Amino acid sequence: MTPFGNHIRKLRRERKITLKKMALDLQVSPPYLSALEHGKRGRPGPGFVMQIANYFELIWDEVDEIKELANLSHPRVPIETAGLHYRATLLANLMARHIHELNAENIDAMLKEMGFDDTIL
Numbered sequence: 388m389t390p391f392g393n394h395i396r397k398l399r400r401e402r403k404i405t406l407k408k409m410a411l412d413l414q415v416s417p418p419y420l421s422a423l424e425h426g427k428r429g430r431p432g433p434g435f436v437m438q439i440a441n442y443f444e445l446i447w448d449e450v451d452e453i454k455e456l457a458n459l460s461h462p463r464v465p466i467e468t469a470g471l472h473y474r475a476t477l478l479a480n481l482m483a484r485h486i487h488e489l490n491a492e493n494i495d496a497m498l499k500e501m502g503f504d505d506t507i508l
Contacts, residue, residue: 439453466479466482
């Protein structure tokens with residue numbers, strides 16, 4: 388699941404909206420919306436993000452949050468390390484190799500170290 392998908396699912400459940408109803412209202416298929424929530428689709432385009440924001444009647448700061456979550460939700464992330472210190476390249480490669488081995492506590496610690504504000508999740 389991606390940060391964006393997790394957040395959309397949370398909003399939908401808080402409002403007691405079924406996936407099927409939301410998909411119908413947004414004029415997308417339920418399988419597409421489910422795949423988006425579960426991170427099996429790429430990140431949504433800006434137009435669809437705004438469509439979702441309007442659907443949930445989000446205020447401007449909430450809209451900024453879901454835009455940022457959408458930007459952080461690409462399931463496959465290339466990391467450009469050309470021109471950086473060789474240890475940055477080492478770090479990127481080791482992260483790619485071992486990310487599946489990290490538990491939630493390790494991931495949370497790394498997010499905190501990088502300054503990510505997890506209150507939006």
